[in-house]
Amino acid sequence: LQAQFDKTLHLPAAMADGRRICMMINAGLAADSEHYGGGADGVGLYRTEIPFMIQDKFPSEDAQCQIYKSVLEGFPEQPVTMRTLDVGGDKALPYFPIREENPFLGWRGIRMTLDHPEIFLVQIRAMLKANIETQNLKIMFPMVTEIRELQQAKRLVLKAHSELQEELGMHFPLPQMGVMIEVPALLYQLRAVADIADFISVGSNDLTQYLLAVDRNNSRVASLYDELNPAVLNALNHIAQECRQYELEFSICGELAGDPLGAILLVAMGYEHLSMNAANIGRVKWAIGKVSQAQCDHMLQKALNLSCPDTIRRQLHVDMDAFG
Numbered sequence: 001l002q003a004q005f006d007k008t009l010h011l012p013a014a015m016a017d018g019r020r021i022c023m024m025i026n027a028g029l030a031a032d033s034e035h036y037g038g039g040a041d042g043v044g045l046y047r048t049e050i051p052f053m054i055q056d057k058f059p060s061e062d063a064q065c066q067i068y069k070s071v072l073e074g075f076p077e078q079p080v081t082m083r084t085l086d087v088g089g090d091k092a093l094p095y096f097p098i099r100e101e102n103p104f105l106g107w108r109g110i111r112m113t114l115d116h117p118e119i120f121l122v123q124i125r126a127m128l129k130a131n132i133e134t135q136n137l138k139i140m141f142p143m144v145t146e147i148r149e150l151q152q153a154k155r156l157v158l159k160a161h162s163e164l165q166e167e168l169g170m171h172f173p174l175p176q177m178g179v180m181i182e183v184p185a186l187l188y189q190l191r192a193v194a195d196i197a198d199f200i201s202v203g204s205n206d207l208t209q210y211l212l213a214v215d216r217n218n219s220r221v222a223s224l225y226d227e228l229n230p231a232v233l234n235a236l237n238h239i240a241q242e243c244r245q246y247e248l249e250f251s252i253c254g255e256l257a258g259d260p261l262g263a264i265l266l267v268a269m270g271y272e273h274l275s276m277n278a279a280n281i282g283r284v285k286w287a288i289g290k291v292s293q294a295q296c297d298h299m300l301q302k303a304l305n306l307s308c309p310d311t312i313r314r315q316l317h318v319d320m321d322a323f324g
C-alpha cells in the first residue's frame with residue numbers, strides 16, 4: 001500500500017468522479033514544500049507557538065520575521081495560514097510559565113494574547129513584514145469564544161498594519177483573517193463570525209475535547225476521545241452547512257482530516273480543504289480517489305444514523321472495502 005500512497009502523493013487530490021479536494025499541510029517549524037516531500041496545495045495551519053517553544057525568550061520581531069519569511073517562501077505560489085500564538089493548555093513556553101488548575105479551560109490562545117497586545121502586535125508586525133514579497137499569508141486566531149475577541153484581534157491586526165505603513169512609508173498587503181472553530185460556543189455564532197471573518201478552519205482536536213469534555217492528553221479517558229463520536233460528526237456537518245449558507249470559506253485542520261475514513265466523511269459533508277500532517281497526505285489522497293461523491297454521501301448518511309463511534313468505524317471499513 002505504501003507504494004500506492006507514494007504514487008498518489010504527487011497527483012492532484014481528486015475523488016473517483018473527479019471532484020477536486022485541496023490537501024494542505026499542518027506545520028510548525030521550517031515549512032518548505034521540499035522538506036515535506038511536495039504534494040500539498042499550501043499550508044492550512046502553521047503553528048507559530050512551535051518556534052516560540054524552542055527559544056529561551058520571546059523571539060524578537062526580526063527573528064520572527066525571518067522564520068515566517070522562510071515559511072512563506074517555502075510555498076510561494078500557495079496560501080499559508082499562520083495561526084497567532086496558541087500557548088497555554090498543554091503548550092508551555094519555558095520563559096512564560098502559566099500555572100492554573102484547569103489549563104485547557106484557562107488562559108490560552110487568543111485569551112492570553114489579547115491580554116498582552118504587545119506580544120500580539122509584535123507577532124503581527126513580523127508576519128506582515130515577512131509577507132511583503134510572497135503575499136500568500138492568511139492569519140488565523142486560536143481559541144476564540146466570543147465575537148468580541150474576534151473583533152479585538154482584527155482591530156489589533158489593522159492597528160499593526162496601519163502603524164507599519166506609516167512607519168515605513170510603504171504599502172503592505174492586508175492578509176485575510178480567519179478563526180479556528182474549536183470552542184463549541186462558536187458553533188452557534190457562525191452567522192456573526194461570517195460577518196467579520198474571511199474564513200474559518202475547524203480545529204477538530206480541541207473541538208472534540210471540548211464537545212465531549214474529555215482531556216485530549218489523558219490516557220485514562222482516551223477511549224472516550226473519539227473524533228468519530230456522533231456529536232463531533234454532527235457538529236462538523238453543522239459547521240459545513242452553516243458556512244455554505246453564510247458563504248463563509250471553511251476548512252479543517254484537526255487530525256480527523258488526516259485519517260482516510262475521517263477525510264471521506266468530511267468531503268461528503270462538503271469540506272474541500274483538508275489540512276493534515278504531511279505524512280498523511282499520500283494515504284488520504286489514495287482513499288479519496290477510491291470513492292465518488294455519491295458513495296461518500298452514502299457512507300456519511302449511514303454514519304450519521306449510528307450512535308456508537310466503534311460501530312461507525314466498523315461500518316466505514318466495511319463500506320470502504322466494498323467500494324474500494
Ligand code: PEP
Nearest residue numbers: 182203204205206253254
Ligand atoms: C486543533 O485543535 O484541532 C488544532 C488543529 O490545533 P492544535 O492541535 O494545535 O490545538
Ligand code: MG
Nearest residue numbers: 182203205206
Ligand atoms: Mg487547537
